[in-house]
Amino acid sequence: MGKLIIMDHPLIAHKISLIRNKKTGTRDFRTIVSEIAMLECYESTRDLELEDVEIETPICKTTGKKLAGKKLAIIPILRAGLGMVDGMEKLIPSAKVGHIGMYRDPKTLNPIEYYCKLPDDIDKRDVFVVDPMCATGGSACDAIDALKAKGCKNIRFLCIIAAPEGLKKLQETHPDVDVIVGALDDHLNDHGYIVPGLGDAGDRIFGTK
Ligand code: PRP
Ligand code: URA
Numbered sequence: 001m002g003k004l005i006i007m008d009h010p011l012i013a014h015k016i017s018l019i020r021n022k023k024t025g026t027r028d029f030r031t032i033v034s035e036i037a038m039l040e041c042y043e044s045t046r047d048l049e050l051e052d053v054e055i056e057t058p059i060c061k062t063t064g065k066k067l068a069g070k071k072l073a074i075i076p077i078l079r080a081g082l083g084m085v086d087g088m089e090k091l092i093p094s095a096k097v098g099h100i101g102m103y104r105d106p107k108t109l110n111p112i113e114y115y116c117k118l119p120d121d122i123d124k125r126d127v128f129v130v131d132p133m134c135a136t137g138g139s140a141c142d143a144i145d146a147l148k149a150k151g152c153k154n155i156r157f158l159c160i161i162a163a164p165e166g167l168k169k170l171q172e173t174h175p176d177v178d179v180i181v182g183a184l185d186d187h188l189n190d191h192g193y194i195v196p197g198l199g200d201a202g203d204r205i206f207g208t209k
Helices: 010-020 025-044 082-091 138-149 164-173 202-206
Strands: 004-006 048-058 061-067 072-078 099-104 111-115 126-130 156-163 178-184
Touching: 010 025, 010 156, 010 178, 025 082, 025 111, 025 156, 025 178, 025 202, 072 082, 082 126, 082 156, 082 202, 099 138, 111 138, 126 138, 138 156, 138 164, 156 164, 164 178, 164 202
Parallel strands: 004 178, 072 099, 072 126, 126 156, 156 178
Antiparallel strands: 048 061, 099 111
16 A cells, blocks of 8 residues: 655645635746655655765765665656646756646546656656646546556655545545645635635646636
């Protein structure tokens, strides 16, 4: 069973309140989403393998640790997932970035894939799928399906806000995937928006409404 981590940290709680506020403008929204992504990245990489490395400090020789050279990939679900890439890249700069484009049909709420471009060796990489919102869970599940179809085995999903409905679907559909959530909200409204949520993450990141 994959791990479920609901971030329990004062900085994340504070920053999520800032982006929930409808008065927060695009510039601040984008900056804070990136900061939250960085904090979630820190937590989601806790189990990366290490190996010994011999180093010489100005004082003496010693044995330190370095990442065991596993290949990583960050996969944002477009559009809103793009807002989390910068924060992730700051901590894992050698990761390759692939893109999966999806939008929700406003009537059925089913995700529709319109773009997919992944690193050639994606099946050999540990994958971090990022999207600020997990509402019905449809977009996350379909993106992970697409990655598994390409042979990916080690997948983590990072979101900032999840609805209980989406989290349940994700865990039932992909029980092997580690899930890292900034805040678990109350429910979905009749239009499939997370309550209390933060509105439409894509529109708020890109200023399109
Ligand atoms: C949003 C969000 C997720 C999806 C979550 O994207 O960024 O991808 O909805 O909803 P779900 O869990 O019910 O699938 P949206 O479809 O609004 O597209 P956008 O990012 O291009 O605005
Ligand atoms: N997508 C969003 O951007 N916000 C929601 O509340 C639900 C889906």
